[in-house]
Amino acid sequence: MNPVAGPGAAETGHGQPLAGGRAQHLPMLVADVERVMAVEVTAYSHPWTRGNFVDSLAAGHEAELRLGPDGRLQAYQVTMPGVEECHLLNLTVAPAWQRRGLGGLMLGRLAARAVARGDHAVWLEVREGNAPARALYRRCGFIEHGLRKHYYPAAGGREHAVVMGLVLDDAPARTLIARAREDDDGLV
Ligand SMILES: CC(C)(COP(=O)(O)OP(=O)(O)OC[C@H]1O[C@@H](n2cnc3c(N)ncnc32)[C@H](O)[C@@H]1OP(=O)(O)O)[C@@H](O)C(=O)NCCC(=O)NCCS
16 A cells, blocks of 8 residues: 655655655654654544653654655654564554555554564554554554553543554564565665
């Protein structure tokens, strides 16, 4: 599924528009956190705080931005590397860009880097009620392994987390990575 062009407005800062109209994938820097927060608060009922991003970057977590050809922030992810596995902490596609294949693309890219580091699995937690995200992860080959009870704050109290994992040696992960490489023309 190829990401398609969407709404545009030039932005300044990290990731100036590239000549030739190509999207860019860049490491997230502390200087990017303000623009990331501007998307984060539109995408979640319980968004990360600025401090969550700054602390993640300070801890050396892997964090990537995708900017559209016009330099606008379309998507980002934060992953905590571990021992032969990693933990996806945040994956967000800006609402205007959802359902265009970017969630799968970001997952494929992070899976490719995980394989390059020697990881064998990617783990994550997702809100039990987050049907779009659970559908995305299942579609990308993640398996649901169980629940962490009352894990997240929620409007009515607490919400369970579903623990999901992707085995990087298995065929679905290889397909996910191959598709990301194709979609982004070798940018992975
Ligand atoms: C979850 C999220 C990352 C998905 O990103 P996306 O770019 O919209 O997903 P994709 O376009 O790559 O979708 C791939 C597949 O996932 C599933 N999917 C994605 N969004 C869906 C939705 N709203 N409803 C049902 N299925 C959905 C579909 O199977 C889809 O394939 P299809 O479009 O061919 O049917 C995005 O909706 C988002 O950022 N949501 C808010 C933040 C969030 O919840 N992040 C996850 C935290 S764990």
